Amino acid sequence: MLPRDQIARCGRHFPRHPAYTAGDVSRSWGEVDSRSNRLAAALQALGTGKGDAAGMLSGEFIEAYEHFFACLKIGAIRVGINRRLAVRELAHVIRDAGLTSLAVHVDCLPLLEKLREAGALEGLHLIGFGGKHDLPLDLETLIAGAAEQPELPPIEPEHPAFYSYTSGTTGLPKGVVLTHQGLAASIPYAVSQFGFSRGDRFYQATSNAWVAIVLGMLGLANGMTTVLPEGGLFELPKLLPDLAKHRATVALLAPTMLTWAVEERRRNSEHDLSALRMIAFGSSPSTPTLIRDAHDVFGCDLLNCYAMTETTWGGISFLLPQDIRRGLADNPDLLNSVGQISPLFNIAIRDEHGADLPRGQAGEVWLRSEANMLCYLNLPDETAEVLVDGWMRTNDIGRLDDDGYLYLLDRRKFMIISGGINVYPVVVEAALSEHDAVLESCVIGIPHPVWGEAVVAVVRLREGETADVAALRDFCRERLNHVQVPKHFHFVAEALPRTVTGKMQKAQVRDWLAAQPEQFPWHD
Numbered sequence: 001m002l003p004r005d006q007i008a009r010c011g012r013h014f015p016r017h018p019a020y021t022a023g024d025v026s027r028s029w030g031e032v033d034s035r036s037n038r039l040a041a042a043l044q045a046l047g048t049g050k051g052d053a054a055g056m057l058s059g060e061f062i063e064a065y066e067h068f069f070a071c072l073k074i075g076a077i078r079v080g081i082n083r084r085l086a087v088r089e090l091a092h093v094i095r096d097a098g099l100t101s102l103a104v105h106v107d108c109l110p111l112l113e114k115l116r117e118a119g120a121l122e123g124l125h126l127i128g129f130g131g132k133h134d135l136p137l138d139l140e141t142l143i144a145g146a147a148e149q150p151e152l153p154p155i156e157p158e159h160p161a162f163y164s165y166t167s168g169t170t171g172l173p174k175g176v177v178l179t180h181q182g183l184a185a186s187i188p189y190a191v192s193q194f195g196f197s198r199g200d201r202f203y204q205a206t207s208n209a210w211v212a213i214v215l216g217m218l219g220l221a222n223g224m225t226t227v228l229p230e231g232g233l234f235e236l237p238k239l240l241p242d243l244a245k246h247r248a249t250v251a252l253l254a255p256t257m258l259t260w261a262v263e264e265r266r267r268n269s270e271h272d273l274s275a276l277r278m279i280a281f282g283s284s285p286s287t288p289t290l291i292r293d294a295h296d297v298f299g300c301d302l303l304n305c306y307a308m309t310e311t312t313w314g315g316i317s318f319l320l321p322q323d324i325r326r327g328l329a330d331n332p333d334l335l336n337s338v339g340q341i342s343p344l345f346n347i348a349i350r351d352e353h354g355a356d357l358p359r360g361q362a363g364e365v366w367l368r369s370e371a372n373m374l375c376y377l378n379l380p381d382e383t384a385e386v387l388v389d390g391w392m393r394t395n396d397i398g399r400l401d402d403d404g405y406l407y408l409l410d411r412r413k414f415m416i417i418s419g420g421i422n423v424y425p426v427v428v429e430a431a432l433s434e435h436d437a438v439l440e441s442c443v444i445g446i447p448h449p450v451w452g453e454a455v456v457a458v459v460r461l462r463e464g465e466t467a468d469v470a471a472l473r474d475f476c477r478e479r480l481n482h483v484q485v486p487k488h489f490h491f492v493a494e495a496l497p498r499t500v501t502g503k504m505q506k507a508q509v510r511d512w513l514a515a516q517p518e519q520f521p522w523h524d
Contacts, residue, residue, distance in 0.1 A: 002155055003183045004073045006220040007033055014223040020062040023230035027062055035143055036069035040150035042142035046125050050075030050153045053097045057081040058105040059232030063129055064208040067103055075155045078162040080209035083108050091120035092172045093165050101125035106133050157181035164211040166309045175377030182312030182371045189344040191221040193318045203227045203248040205234040214313040236260045244271040252280045265297045276300050287433040288335035306338035314371035317341050317406045337405040345369045362399040362409055366391045414506050416445030416453050421483045423455055431479040437465035442496050444510040448522055457486040458509055488520055
């Protein structure tokens with residue numbers, strides 16, 4: 001079954017049940033199915049067909065999903081554009097994807113002028129929506145004037161469904177090519193692991209510009225309602241009011257968002273969150289401290305999930321609420337795990353030569369699944385490095401315990417080798433997070449004349465808190481071996497740089513510090 005079939009079935013089976021809610025706007029499954037049919041027909045009338053790329057530049061609005069559904073129905077390839085990218089990066093995405101059209105929310109119109117100056121909009125059908133605009137085409141006008149049904153071409157399971165752009169080694173975003181088959185497999189497996197029902201109201205605050213748009217489509221498996229942030233953008237002051245207003249039963253947040261939410265809830269407990277039964281979090285490493293804080297503050301179930309762009313967001317592993325309860329009660333090490341592997345995947349832990357390692361030993365995580373990406377767009381060499389004999393190399397270092405729980409240690413490229421011993425930054429960061437004064441940290445390796453690389457911790461303290469180097473070093477010595485203890489601490493006052501998904505930009509931090517060698521005590 002293709003995703004477009006799931007859309008049509010939800011439209012038929014749950015015609016009046018809300019599919020999406022955003023602020024005061026709500027659309028049923030019947031409406032979303034009908035509107036995406038008309039938009040699909042309108043795109044075909046503009047010349048967009050199977051295999052053509054159609055772009056979306058927008059915040060978190062219902063139209064972003066209707067546009068994606070329209071593309072799925074006619075075999076067009078949906079491309080989300082991250083408005084936080086630099087103009088050079090935006091222009092690259094438009095050209096690399098070969099866009100034929102671009103739908104733009106009025107909030108993003110200022111970006112178009114810069115893109116026009118960069119010569120990136122030539123030959124594109126520009127479609128405006130969300131308010132007053134002067135673009136040649138209007139989304140609502142197209143929908144109103146289109147045929148009720150598009151022509152449905154045959155679509156093979158392995159046909160590209162969308163490109164999701166992620167950070168690239170050249171400094172420009174690289175397109176991950178994801179298929180209809182990947183979507184059709186990822187969605188029901190994710191719903192089963194999350195434990196969603198049709199009565200859930202799922203608050204989903206991550207960006208539709210990348211693979212996380214799949215999270216906003218999980219209702220295709222059971223007809224539940226997805227709640228989007230009011231105003232199209234996640235903002236911390238709106239989070240708790242949004243959850244209360246829409247009686248959200250499940251919320252999914254990046255760990256950074258969850259950290260903010262914990263602090264906000266401690267300051268403000270007036271909002272009624274009695275409907276909230278579970279908070280899910282993932283996409284970047286969490287710490288046991290954050291899990292304990294979230295449990296104490298919100299008092300609901302918690303679920304941690306590990307996924308990546310290259311797996312069509314198909315959840316690779318899930319640390320379920322019962323696992324977290326065990327971790328909080330009597331097995332604290334379990335809180336460092338990302339859970340057991342989803343049946344959607346085969347997993348192997350392998351050494352640098354691709355040989356399987358014994359259980360319990362750390363190595364690179366390899367995955368095999370129908371949810372794996374097809375390739376990196378226009379990057380055959382990078383594709384060949386990652387896809388090997390039907391398996392995909394993740395670049396993540398991890399180990400499996402005897403019960404099948406996966407422990408992620410860090411990205412392979414960020415592993416530190418100090419004195420010939422592997423140091424995984426996430427382990428050091430988890431230890432630092434236990435200190436009451438530490439708000440966030442980023443641990444990196446910096447060249448050292450004796451050790452090869454030295455463990456360096458960049459630390460941001462909580463407002464009003466103090467901690468000196470000696471105190472932090474002693475704190476780490478109680479929790480880490482001597483090689484893992486940072487040889488240098490660098491304090492910052494501002495938030496550390498993160499991606500739109502909340503992941504720490506370690507390469508940026510490392511490059512920034514490496515450019516200031518005079519600050520390190522071992523500098524000659």
